[in-house]
Amino acid sequence: MSDPDRTPATHDMGGVPRFRCTPVERDEEPPDAFGKRVDALRQLLAQKKLMTVDELRRGIESIPEEEYLALTYYERWLRSITTLMLEKGVVQAEELR
Template identity: 35%
Template sequence: MDGVHDLGGVNGFGAVELESNEPVFHEDWEPIGYALIFVGAADLNAFTIDELRHAIERMEPRHYLTSTYYERIVTGVAALFVEKGYVTHEELERRAGGRFPLARPVTPGEPAREPSISFAPGETVQVRKDHFRGHSRMPKYVRGKRGVVLHQAPRFPYASAAGHGIEAKHEPTYHVKFDAKDLWSDAAENSTVVVDLWESYLEKV
C-alpha cells in the first residue's frame, strides 16, 4: 500500500546511522517477538509472510515511524492473531498491563493479472503507474519508469493477493535494471538500480 513504510528514495529523514558490530538483538524480548513469526506462519499456519508485511504497513503512521524493527513485527503479528481469532485485543491489553496498539483495518487485495504476460532477458519493460490501497511490493520510486529485464526468477505467490489471505497465483519475479538518473535527477552518473518485481507489476513497452 502507499504509506509511510515506502521510504525508498525519500529525502528528509537524515543519514542512516550505522552501529559498529551491531548485534542481531538489543533487548531480551526481541528474539521472543521475532519467534512469533514462526509460531503464526509455520506452526499455526495462521498467516503468510505477505500478510504480516501488510499488517506492518497498516500500522498507524506515527506508531510505525517511532517503532523499532522488532516492535513492528510484534505489532503486526499481534494484529493478525486478533484478526484471525486467536486472541482478543482486550486480552492482549490485559496481559500487557496497558494500551496495546494494533494495525488499522485490512485493505482490499488485488489478484494477479490474467492472462499472464511474460518478459525476456534484455527486454525493456515499464512498471505500472498504479497506486495501491492494498499490499504491494512495487516501490513508488519505480512506478511508471522503464527498465531492462536482467533475469527471470522462480515463481512465488503474487504478493498483492497473498498479503490479504486470498488465493495467490504463482508467477515469476523479474530482476529489472533501471538507470538511476531516470529515478532521481541527482543520482550518480552511470549508476543503476536493480529491483525485483512480480510479473503483474510490469507492462510491455
C-alpha cells in the first residue's frame, strides 16, 4: 500500500498493518456511566429525528486521525453528536461553554 491514493481513511481499519501485531485486549466490562449516557442520548436524538446513525458515523469519521486514535469509543460518539447538533443549529456554541 505504498500508493498514497490508496491509503485508507483512519476508520477503515480492515487488515491495516498498523494493528497487525496488536493483541486484542479482552476487556469485558460493560460501558461506564459516561458511555451509557452518550449511548442513550444518541438513541433519543435519533428517535426525535434530529440525527441519523449515518450522520453519527460521518461525524466520527471526520475526526482527525490523531484524535480518532486517542479518544475513547464514546468520546468519539460525543464529539460527533456535538458537532452535528451545532451544524444543524439545534444548539449554539455559546450554550456549550
